[in-house]
Amino acid sequence: MGSLFSKQFERRKNIKAEKKTLCDLNENCGESYPGSDYRPADRKNWMAGLGVDKVYINKIVWPGTHDSATNKIGIPFITRPFAQCQSLSVYQQLVKGTRVLDIRVNENRRVCHGVLTTYGIDVVIGDIKKFLSETQSEVIILEIRTEFGHQDPPEFEKYLEEQLGEYLIHQDEHVFGKTIAELLPKRIICVWKPSKSPRPQSGSPFWNAGHLKDNWIDTDLPSTKFDSNLKHLSEQPPASSRKFFYRVENTVTPQPDNPIVCVKPVTNRIHGYARLFITQCFTKGCADRLQIFSTDFIDEDFVDACVGLTQARVEGAC
Template sequence: SDRKNWMSCLGPEKLRINQIVWPGTHDSATNKIGIPFVSRPFAQCQSLSIYRQLVTGARVLDIRVQEDRRVCHGILLTYSVDVVIQDLKKFLSETQSEVVILEIRTEFGHDDPPDFDKYLEEQLGEHLIHQDEQVFGKTISELLPKRVICVWKPRKTPQPKPGSLLWSSGYLKDNWIDTDLPSKKFESNMKHLGEQQPVANRKFFYRVENTTTPQADNPVLCVRPVTNRIRPYSRMFISQCFERGLADRLQIFSED
């Protein structure tokens, strides 16, 4: 299958935004975070670049930034968000009908980058889909040539306004719980998904994150061994969505 162009293969003229199940990644821009073999194992959620993630099929990106526009995960830093934008633009230039949800937030404990909304609009303006609830019922073809839904989640500065090029935080929701226990995360994800309305009735994106997080009271603090525990739950979660009658509520499914 053509993962790079899977939306195109499904038919942009008939595929509506609220009919898509979006594969995503968690802490997407951490492939080069920290110092290799020293601090990187404690924060690296992804081993592929943003471009490679998009090429292999991911369509929802989770980017955390600090005040100087560098991507971060907690206190650990990596490259500038410019690298993320460049990778996204490269992917867009090589495809025609692939839509990407780009979530960028100020990381907890950090300040918002100054004038970051203007930066995003300048960098991605020609690709940005305006904040408009009518988008959820539109087909991909109706949105083209715009192909990026950019959700900007600042901590202190004002949220994007309706009609602007950026989307406010309320349009991308989830119910995150901090645990390293796969079964606990699985049941929490299933419970909260069951509380949602069907996708066709929603005017926001809802994300399920099939991830676990290292805990201070557990001797295993590196990311990969902990997240590997929940990987086998992915297919089971999707199959259980059908088994429990929740398939019409599943919209974004993200993983480490």
């Protein structure tokens, strides 16, 4: 018992120290970078607002959500706090400015997070199609993966193509060097990551796991995650030259050996430091590598942070 108490005391001490590290860094370095003052007039149409003939796919800093479709997962006040990473529906996220969705499914085509499930993938598809019908030139990266420990949904590629075929941007590495205007009316880059099924090949309506990469570190320590994100990002080629998307996630996650296991209070340890992270990317000389930037519980300021840097790139300010 004493050993367990000592271990928990040490963990709380480490968390407190890491929170202070980020707080001090923020006070000393600030959150100013090219485009940091920019605020899109219309977040629902922010890509259009930048000029679709000027916005190249490899210049975009894509605001994304982690575990995007978990707003209604589990049982309210019982299991939901342990798995909910977003409070908004997929449609509401897109309206707010989100352009990368992280969707996990099981063999029954239901969205899940670990062992907990929520609504079917048809709800996600419906939200996406509603958003696309209300806009004209916003492009979405839709990542769908079979959740760990589950089987691939039967005939899932066929289902997705039936539902989204008119919008799908086919797998082609030349896409990275094109403007949004050159891709329209196609508007979805769908990355399908099955568990066992063959991965999509060149020319397919779907992109494969090799086209969306990250270096996930499972920790609830905010400064550890922040530093890991910077380290791995600095090891990537510049976004302008690579033929895949690279994601950084501004999140920390609950750990089973810590008393605090609800997502929101844990991820809040790093949530407010998205702009600091972008600032540090410039300080460390790796801002040109930043591409997909995702978060839990996305808000307008996070979207603006990404859109502002995108605007600066489009205008040649960085």
